[in-house]
Amino acid sequence: MIYTYSVAISFLSADEGVALKLRDRLKTRLELPVFVYQDRQREMCGRSLEEALSAPFESKSRIAVVLYRPGWGTHGGTLVEKRAITRRRVRSEERFLFPVVLEHNSARPPWSEELIYFDLAKYGLDQAVDAIASLAGEHTREHPASTETSPHQHLAPLAHRLKPALCAALRTAFITIPGPFQGYFGGAETSGDSTRWQSCGGEGTTSTEMPKRPYYQTYWGYEAMLRLQPTLVRTWAPITIEAVSRHFGKSRWLHVVREYAFSSGPRKSPPMAQSVRHTARAAELLHLLEPRHRRVSQVAWDLLDQSPFLQQVDGGWREFCDGEGSSALWSTVYVHRFLSKLKLLDDIDVPDERNTFLATTAPLLLRSARFLTEQWARNRWELEGTVSWDEGTAAVLAEVGPFISDDSLILDAYSALRSLLTPAGRLSALSRQPTTDRPPESLLATRIAFGLRNCGRGLSEADSRYRRLREWLSEELVASNLTVYDIAFAAAVLDLQADPAAEHE
Numbered sequence: 001m002i003y004t005y006s007v008a009i010s011f012l013s014a015d016e017g018v019a020l021k022l023r024d025r026l027k028t029r030l031e032l033p034v035f036v037y038q039d040r041q042r043e044m045c046g047r048s049l050e051e052a053l054s055a056p057f058e059s060k061s062r063i064a065v066v067l068y069r070p071g072w073g074t075h076g077g078t079l080v081e082k083r084a085i086t087r088r089r090v091r092s093e094e095r096f097l098f099p100v101v102l103e104h105n106s107a108r109p110p111w112s113e114e115l116i117y118f119d120l121a122k123y124g125l126d127q128a129v130d131a132i133a134s135l136a137g138e139h140t141r142e143h144p145a146s147t148e149t150s151p152h153q154h155l156a157p158l159a160h161r162l163k164p165a166l167c168a169a170l171r172t173a174f175i176t177i178p179g180p181f182q183g184y185f186g187g188a189e190t191s192g193d194s195t196r197w198q199s200c201g202g203e204g205t206t207s208t209e210m211p212k213r214p215y216y217q218t219y220w221g222y223e224a225m226l227r228l229q230p231t232l233v234r235t236w237a238p239i240t241i242e243a244v245s246r247h248f249g250k251s252r253w254l255h256v257v258r259e260y261a262f263s264s265g266p267r268k269s270p271p272m273a274q275s276v277r278h279t280a281r282a283a284e285l286l287h288l289l290e291p292r293h294r295r296v297s298q299v300a301w302d303l304l305d306q307s308p309f310l311q312q313v314d315g316g317w318r319e320f321c322d323g324e325g326s327s328a329l330w331s332t333v334y335v336h337r338f339l340s341k342l343k344l345l346d347d348i349d350v351p352d353e354r355n356t357f358l359a360t361t362a363p364l365l366l367r368s369a370r371f372l373t374e375q376w377a378r379n380r381w382e383l384e385g386t387v388s389w390d391e392g393t394a395a396v397l398a399e400v401g402p403f404i405s406d407d408s409l410i411l412d413a414y415s416a417l418r419s420l421l422t423p424a425g426r427l428s429a430l431s432r433q434p435t436t437d438r439p440p441e442s443l444l445a446t447r448i449a450f451g452l453r454n455c456g457r458g459l460s461e462a463d464s465r466y467r468r469l470r471e472w473l474s475e476e477l478v479a480s481n482l483t484v485y486d487i488a489f490a491a492a493v494l495d496l497q498a499d500p501a502a503e504h505e
Contacts, residue, residue, distance in 0.1 A: 001059070001462070003145055006030035006136050008061035010081040015067045015102060021125060022065070022132075029133040031140065035061055037077065043497060047226075049080045049344045050402030050456065051492075058084035059458030062139045065098045065132060068109040068117070075358065076344055082110070087407065087457050094143060098132055163496050165479035166487050167228050170221060173484050174236060183236075183243030185484045186217030212256070213247055215281045220485035222288055227491045228498055237289040244282050248295070252302055253321055254278040274321035276303075276310055277331040280338045287341070287350075297351035300342055303335060304360050311364060315371030329375055329383065333399045336368040340403035372400065373409050380416065390420055391444065394451035398489065401454030414455045417448050418465060425468025442476050443486055445469060450489035470494065 007026055011019045016038065023034045035056040037044065044052040057064045064085050066072065073082035085097060089111075099109040104121035111117075118128055175181045218240065225233050247254055253274035283299035303310070310318050316327020317335045339361050342351060351357045375381055380389035381396040393413055404410055420428055427441055427448070438444070449469050452460045460466040474494055482490060490496075 001143065001145065003032060003060060003062050005035040005056060005061040006032040007063045007065055007132060008035035008056040009065045009067065010057060010072070010078055010085075011067035012069065012072055012078060015069065018067055018102065018120075018125075022067075022128065025125065025129045026132060029129070030136055032062070048341065048402050049077055051454075053077050053080045054084040054402070054456050055458070055461070056084075057081045058088050058456070059461055061096075062143070063096055063098055063132060063136050064088075065100060066109060067100050067102055067120075069102045070107045073110065079344060083405065084456075090407075094139065095135065096139060098135055100128060162474065162477060162479060162490075162494070163228060166224070166482075166491060166496070169479045169482065169487060170224055170228065170484065171232070173217075173221060176239070181213070183240040184214050184218045185221030186214040213243075213278075215278055215285060217484040219281060219285045219288065220488040222285065224484070224488035224491050226288075227488075228496060230498055233289070241286060241289055241293070244286060245295075247282070252298065254282055258320065275319065276317055276321060277319060277328070277334050280331075280334040284334075284338045284341065287338075292350055296342075300339065300351040300357065303339065304357070304364070307364055311367060312371075314374065315367035315369070316375075317368065327371060329372075329381065329396075332368050332371055333396055336365060336372065337399050337403055339365060340400070369404065369406065372396070372404065373406060376409060376413065388438075390417065391439070391447060393417055394444075394447040397451035397454045398447070401451065402456055407457070410455050410457060411459075414452060414459050417452055418463065420448060421465045421469060423465060423468075425465050425470075425472050440481070442473070442478075442481065443483075446473060446477065446482070446486050446489050446493065449473060449493045453493055 007030060009019045009022060019036055020038070023036050023039075026034050037053065040052075064081075066081075066085070072078045089097065097111065097115060099111055099115060099117040100120050101109065101117050102120050104119060109117055118131060120128055170185070173185045175184055222233060222237075222240075225236075251274070253276075255272045256275045256278055258271045258273035279299055280303065283296050286293045287296045306321065310321065312318065312327040314327055315332075316329070317331045318325050319328040319331045343358060343361055343365070348354055376393075381392040382389045383392040383395065387395070393416060397413060397417075401410070401413075422428055427445055439447075449466065452463070452466050452469075470493055473490065477490055479487070
């Protein structure tokens, strides 16, 4: 195992002062840095809580320190960190957890029946530092670090070659020309790919009369920009927010073309429908760009208010609000992701009446998670018969991998995708068989790599096939061949980050 930190500290925001004091006293006594999320804001910007906070506690630190008081591990970042710690304890017998109780005679941490906890009020900070440093030293002796070169170090020169081209491709893909696509990524240049992945209606990304706004491309385009060139996000975000507001108009749901009625003749207007899927993704995009935008809370509560009609008995969500149709995988994925992200927030004001929101959301998420599990068992997330299971699995994991708590499901999906790779990290012959509209190897490999990465739980970090796949992608990817979302996936897989010096030129 290659460790990045000697210690990672988990704490509620009210205890930041204690965490920083602990960090300052520990860092001179440890071999590696101490992880405190406030020190890593630039690296974490634009990432989900699950993506940013799981690895330090699950696999990248020798010791996990929990500063416990009631409320820790119930929501936000500490909930993500608690899950990561729990997964590590399940799969490993190593001594890595150091629970600290901050209030004498208060409630006990979750592991108090199995582990002796440290009472900070009784024994003080100095003794805590001594005990943590001692445990870190013991862990180092019992679990020596791997002598392998860090994969990030190996990829750095190759990734540096690719980053400018990815940034240029994103700038080209963002549409500033006035019109229906202004403020979006991708627009008219990806009509075939967009239809293949998403379209359930007749609208198209090349149609100015009935334009299909590319929300999928735009969301992932901003995820990529937050990694690679965040200063441009501040310039472009107002344009996109205005564009989304225009699309909503005075409605609370986004309207899309449901289908063209060709038999009715060219004068017949196509029927429109209120789209659950598009509305959820648009709200998540707004939350990414302006977390407290009023429409984020509005859409969240509309989903909850309409859930008796929109969420089916099997846990899946309908595609449209008209009450017709069965559960749709992609609609369920978007809603599950959006509500899960809001549930994990530390912001007590989003959505409105947050405590009621959390209580109402919990059973809905359990049901949608059950639907995703059943769909995996049925067809491995093949998308509407147009996208094979391997691409479909990678696509679903890209969206909800970090928000699936069923470890057995994640392990099964990871194993299935991993089986498509040879030990050398290349796609197997079977997975490269050409079919209609199937992407070339480099694109399919990028999507599979991102799906594997999004499984979390330290699976990809310890996987030699994944490591060799990353190495191959860093050598073979050509930015001009990538869609906007593939750029976001590649940037994450190759761990590309903005250069602070270049950002401030």
